[in-house]
Amino acid sequence: MVISYPFAGGLTPLVFVSWLPLLFVESYISKKNYRSSKVFVHAYLSFLIYNLGTTWWVWNADEIGASLAFILNSLLMAITFYFFHLAKKHIGEKEGYISLLFFWIGFEYLHFNWEMSWTWLTLGNTFSIVPSWVQWYSSVGVLGGSLWILIINLLFFRTIQNVYLKKESWRIQTPLVWSGLFLIALPIVISLYSYYSYEEESNSIEVVAIQPNIDPYNEKFDRSSFKSQLETLTRLARIKTTENTALIVAPETSISSNFNELDVQQYDFFKYLVKEKTENLNNTPWYIGASTYKLFSEKESRASRKRTDGNFEEFYNSSMLITADNDAEFVHKSKLVPGVEVLPFSDIFPFLEEMSIDNGGISGTLGVEKHPKVFDIDNITFAPVICYESIYGEWVAEQCRKGAQLICIATNDGWWGDTPGYKQHLSFASLRAIENRRSIVRSANTGISCFVNQRGDIKQATKWWKEDVIRGEVNLNSKLTFYTTYGDVLGRSFSFAAILVLLFTFVKRFRKKRKLIEG
8 A cells, every 4th residue: 555655655556456455354354253353453553554654754744743643544544444344244245345435435535524634645646646547537536546446456356365265266257357457447548548639728828936945944934034035935936927927826824924914905025025016027916825814803713712802813824816906815725734724623622722733823723714715817717725725626626616717736845854745745736637627836835836737747847945936838727527517426425325334234233233132
């Protein structure tokens, strides 16, 4: 599992056999009639190795948060696998293996949609480094890749089980072998055809992406360097911005000092940016990450904090658009990083807010947008996506349904150091491009900044931890893919089926126990 994952090994084809050892362990335990708890223990150890081997770099940002992520995410995966074992034990062997598909896809979908969401290891993300294999994500999204992986693993497992455990001949396995190979080859062939035949409509705009390379630990949130950080942004923008540039994109929290959104035009930094924009940057609009807050007379949400004057304030990780008319518009980040930007279930257990992780700026639960939003400039509509939001396919798809012709990702991946983390995050952008057939502009504080075309190809990628700025032509697209239109249909339907199978499993289990007692 580890060595098939992007930048943890990158041997992508191995993902099609990566589940075989665990499936054989479960089969052995079942055959020997050992306690079901043994399945859970082996599954937990397997998924703990998977989490550690692929996302160990989270430790660089925070040891406690990383430990909780490893422990809890492994636990959720192990519980999901355990449900499959119970279904196989109490409903039937064939039905049980089919239930694995429902349980796992259902788990991944639900993991996208609750407060303890850590969806980095969604199985379908494995193919982010081979976008030419998964052009069909434009129909089913990343969960389609997860389903593909599981089906192939089950077919190969069944084949090997029949030969080596049931002592059947290889000749009898011919249909299973050919089915497995066919189901590997067919999606790839279809995808390759789509990849090489796909042509973007020529509807291009010129965009500039900035990579200021500011150390998030020692400089970014130091107020004494705030002015020099702004000067770095504008200096880099001047290098590449032309009279044809439609948009300048800067990283997450480029404006790192918290400010009141309603008074933004009164701040010196805003006046400076506007002056530079009008005098030296051809009045080009800016999309820039910022740390902001708003004041309320009453508590707005659980993120609202009471002030000494009796009012409430709410802090945000924001996208700020400085328009050609020098107005400022804001969209707040909604998919927050657990433990850093949101304390899961702190609305139920308020004391949890004291456990928040401080990675610079404001710690504790931030405010969010209730629904995805987009920005509009000069007949161009784009999706503002901040960092962690870029791994949520359905969220980005809804922005595209609302008219986004382009996706702009502003991120700061410097927390993890020179590890697989920032590389994995970059590769996931290719999947969002494919799902929605939208070009992407990616501005990362310390790298990697780039452009991504509608086939998922990464263009003009900058180097890690190097100050840089890039300019490129990206094509706009207003057409909606099946995935953009309907989102994670696969995930919703499999989640519903998983709940029904789980209920049926426990009913069967209860009946068996009752019969044993009565007998």
